[in-house]
Amino acid sequence: MLSYLEFEKPIAELEGKVQELKTLAQEDPSVSISDEVAKLETKAAQLLKDTYSRLDPWQKTQVARHPNRPHFVDYVKNLIQDFTPLAGDRLFAEDAAIIGGLGRFRGRSVVVMGHEKGSDMETRMRHNFGMARPEGYRKGIRLLDMAERFDMPVITLVDTAGAYPGIGSEERGVAEAIARSMDRCLGLSVPLISVVIGEGMSGGAIAIAAGNRVLMLEHSIYAVISPEGCSSILWRSSDKTKEAATAMKVTAQSLEELGIIDRILPEPVGGAHRERAQMIRETGDAIEEELRGLDGLDADALRRQRREKFMAMGRLGIS
Amino acid sequence: MNWINNVVRPKIQRVFKKRDTPDNLWVKCSNCGEMVFHRDLITAYNVCPSCDFHMKLGTKERFGQLFDNGEYEEIAIPEVPADPLKFRDQKRYPERLKDARAKTGRNDAVTVAHGALDGIETVISVQDFAFMGGSLGMAAGEAIVVGAREALERKAPYIVVAAAGGARMQEGILSLMQMPRTTVAVQMLREARLPYIVVLTDPTTGGVTASYAMLGDVQIAEPGALIGFAGPRVIEQTIREKLPQGFQRAEYLLEHGMVDMVVHRHELKATLARTIRLLTHRPGSALKQETLPATRPNPPAPVA
Numbered sequence: 001m002l003s004y005l006e007f008e009k010p011i012a013e014l015e016g017k018v019q020e021l022k023t024l025a026q027e028d029p030s031v032s033i034s035d036e037v038a039k040l041e042t043k044a045a046q047l048l049k050d051t052y053s054r055l056d057p058w059q060k061t062q063v064a065r066h067p068n069r070p071h072f073v074d075y076v077k078n079l080i081q082d083f084t085p086l087a088g089d090r091l092f093a094e095d096a097a098i099i100g101g102l103g104r105f106r107g108r109s110v111v112v113m114g115h116e117k118g119s120d121m122e123t124r125m126r127h128n129f130g131m132a133r134p135e136g137y138r139k140g141i142r143l144l145d146m147a148e149r150f151d152m153p154v155i156t157l158v159d160t161a162g163a164y165p166g167i168g169s170e171e172r173g174v175a176e177a178i179a180r181s182m183d184r185c186l187g188l189s190v191p192l193i194s195v196v197i198g199e200g201m202s203g204g205a206i207a208i209a210a211g212n213r214v215l216m217l218e219h220s221i222y223a224v225i226s227p228e229g230c231s232s233i234l235w236r237s238s239d240k241t242k243e244a245a246t247a248m249k250v251t252a253q254s255l256e257e258l259g260i261i262d263r264i265l266p267e268p269v270g271g272a273h274r275e276r277a278q279m280i281r282e283t284g285d286a287i288e289e290e291l292r293g294l295d296g297l298d299a300d301a302l303r304r305q306r307r308e309k310f311m312a313m314g315r316l317g318i319s
Numbered sequence: 320m321n322w323i324n325n326v327v328r329p330k331i332q333r334v335f336k337k338r339d340t341p342d343n344l345w346v347k348c349s350n351c352g353e354m355v356f357h358r359d360l361i362t363a364y365n366v367c368p369s370c371d372f373h374m375k376l377g378t379k380e381r382f383g384q385l386f387d388n389g390e391y392e393e394i395a396i397p398e399v400p401a402d403p404l405k406f407r408d409q410k411r412y413p414e415r416l417k418d419a420r421a422k423t424g425r426n427d428a429v430t431v432a433h434g435a436l437d438g439i440e441t442v443i444s445v446q447d448f449a450f451m452g453g454s455l456g457m458a459a460g461e462a463i464v465v466g467a468r469e470a471l472e473r474k475a476p477y478i479v480v481a482a483a484g485g486a487r488m489q490e491g492i493l494s495l496m497q498m499p500r501t502t503v504a505v506q507m508l509r510e511a512r513l514p515y516i517v518v519l520t521d522p523t524t525g526g527v528t529a530s531y532a533m534l535g536d537v538q539i540a541e542p543g544a545l546i547g548f549a550g551p552r553v554i555e556q557t558i559r560e561k562l563p564q565g566f567q568r569a570e571y572l573l574e575h576g577m578v579d580m581v582v583h584r585h586e587l588k589a590t591l592a593r594t595i596r597l598l599t600h601r602p603g604s605a606l607k608q609e610t611l612p613a614t615r616p617n618p619p620a621p622v623a
Contacts, residue, residue, distance in 0.1 A: 165549030175528035
C-alpha cells in the first residue's frame with residue numbers, strides 16, 4: 001500500500017478512481033470503460049508529474065521522509081553482495097541507528113554504512129528512527145579505520161533527523177563522537193562517497209557525509225537543523241516549518257547552486273518511493289561512476305581533494 | 320568669550336562627563352545575588368568574589384587576561400559573503416547582524432589575536448556569546464581557520480576560547496559546513512605538531528561542540544560551564560523528564576571523561592602556559608597560579 005502525503009490528495013483521488021473503475025471492470029466484464037480508465041490514468045500521471053516538478057522545500061521535506069522511501073537496508077539488499085554487518089563500538093554498545101559493515105559493491109570490497117530509520121514500529125524502535133547515539137558514530141570510526149587499513153573505498157548513505165538528544169547521548173559525549181567521525185572522514189586515505197538518500201539533518205548527518213563526492217537524491221533535503229527546529233527557535237512557533245524550510249534552502253537544487261553537493265540523482269516521477277528498484281539501481285550506477293572517477297588518486301590526493309573541497313565551501317556559488 | 324569659556328563650556332562638558340560614569344557601579348551576581356562593586360568584578364575577570372561564579376567575560380577582557388601585559392594584536396578576518404541565503408525569519412538577517420555589531424562593537428562572533436602568553440608567541444581565538452549567541456557562521460568559521468593558519472605560520476600554539484549556542488541558522492547549510500572546515504583547520508595544526516588547546520566556556524553547545532571545540536589536544540573547561548550537543552530544553556522535550564542536577568556542566572563532563580580539567584579562571588593563564596611549555600619542550604614557567612593583573616584594565620567590562 002502506497003501512502004499519500006497531504007499535498008498528494010488530488011493525485012490520490014484520481015488514482016483511487018482509476019483503481020475503482022478497474023475493479024469494476026473486472027467484476028463486470030460487460031462494462032466497457034477502458035477509454036475512461038486510460039483518460040483518467042493519463043490525467044493522474046500528468047498531475048503527478050506536474051506536482052513533483054514544482055515541489056516546494058517543505059513538500060520535499062515530506063517526500064524525503066516518506067514512509068515508503070527506500071532506506072539504507074533497501075539499498076544494501078539490492079546493491080551490496082556478501083554484506084557483512086559489523087556491530088559495536090568496542091567501548092559501550094551497539095547502536096543500530098547506524099548500520100555498517102563490509103560488502104561487495106559491483107566487484108569491489110567496500111565498507112558501507114549509513115543511518116537506518118526503520119520501516120515499521122518494531123524496526124523504527126530498534127533503529128531509534130535513525131537517530132544515532134555516540135556509539136553509532138564511534139562504530140563508524142572503527143569501520144573507517146578498517147577501510148583504510150584494508151584499502152577499501154567507503155560508501156555512506158545519509159538519512160537522519162539528527163543525532164539522538166538524550167541523557168545517555170550527552171553523558172557519553174555525542175558531540176565529541178560527531179566531531180571525531182567528521183575528523184576521520186576528512187582524513188581518510190581511501191575514497192569516500194556520500195549520498196543523502198532522505199534527510200540529512202545537522203551534525204548527525206555531516207558526521208558521516210564529509211566525502212570526496214557528495215550526492216543527493218532529487219527530493220532529499222540537507223540542512224543545519226530540521227525545519228521544525230528552525231521554526232521553533234527563530235519563529236518561536238511550531239507551525240513555520242514551511243517558511244523555515246524555504247529560508248534555509250534545504251533542497252538538493254539549492255545546495256548544488258551553493259556548491260555544497262556535487263551531483264543530484266534524479267528521482268522517478270512521483271518520488272523514489274514509487275519506483276524503489278529503479279531508484280536504488282540508479283543510485284548504484286552513480287556511486288560506481290563516482291568511485292571510478294576517483295580511481296587514479298592516491299591516498300594523499302584523496303585526502304587533499306576532500307579537504308580542499310570543504311575548505312573552499314562558501315567561496316563558490318554565492319553571488 | 321569669557322562667558323562662553325567659563326560657563327557654557329563646563330556645562331557642556333559636565334553633560335558629556337555624566338555619560339562617561341557607569342550607571343551601574345554595582346553588579347548583582349546571578350548566582351549568589353551578592354552585589355559586587357564593578358571594579359572588583361573587573362579585577363577578578365568577572366568571577367564573583369563571594370561565590371566564585373564565573374560570569375561571561377568579554378573578548379577584550381579575555382585577551383587582556385591571557386596575553387602578557389594585556390598586549391596583543393588582532394588579526395584581520397577576510398570578508399565573507401554577507402547573508403548568502405537572503406535569510407529572513409521574523410527579522411531580516413542583515414538587521415540582526417547590524418544589531419549584534421552595534422551591541423558588541425565586533426564584526427562577528429570570533430576574534431583572533433596573537434601575542435605573547437608567558438613569553439610564548441601564541442594565537443588565540445575568542446568566541447563571544449554576546450554576538451548572536453556566539454553562533455558559528457561563515458565569518459566565525461573563517462576566523463577559526465584564519466587563527467589556525469596564523470598559528471601554522473608563526474609555528475605557534477593555538478588556543479580557542481569557545482562559547483556558542485551552536486550553528487548560525489540564518490546561514491543554513493553554509494553554517495553546517497563550518498564544522499568540516501574548522502575540523503580541517505585542526506588537522507593542519509595536528510600535522511604540524513602544534514598544540515591546539517580548547518577552553519570551553521559557558522555555554523558551548525551544538526555544532527561548535529561537535530567540531531573544533533571537542534578536538535583539542537587538551538580540553539579545558541571553566542567551572543560551571545554548560546557544555547553539550549543538544550541544549551537542555553531540547554533533551555527535556557525529547558525524553559519528557561527533568562534533567563539531573565549539574566547535567567552538562569563542566570564538572571559533569573570531567574566526571575564523564577569528556578574534558579581534561581576544569582580550571583578556575585584565575586588559574587587559566589598559568590595552566591595554559593604550563594601545558595604549552597610541556598608540549599613544546601620549553602623550560603618551566605615562573606608564572607604564579609593566581610594571575611591577577613597589576614593594573615586594572617579599562618574600560619569596564621560588560622557584565623552578563
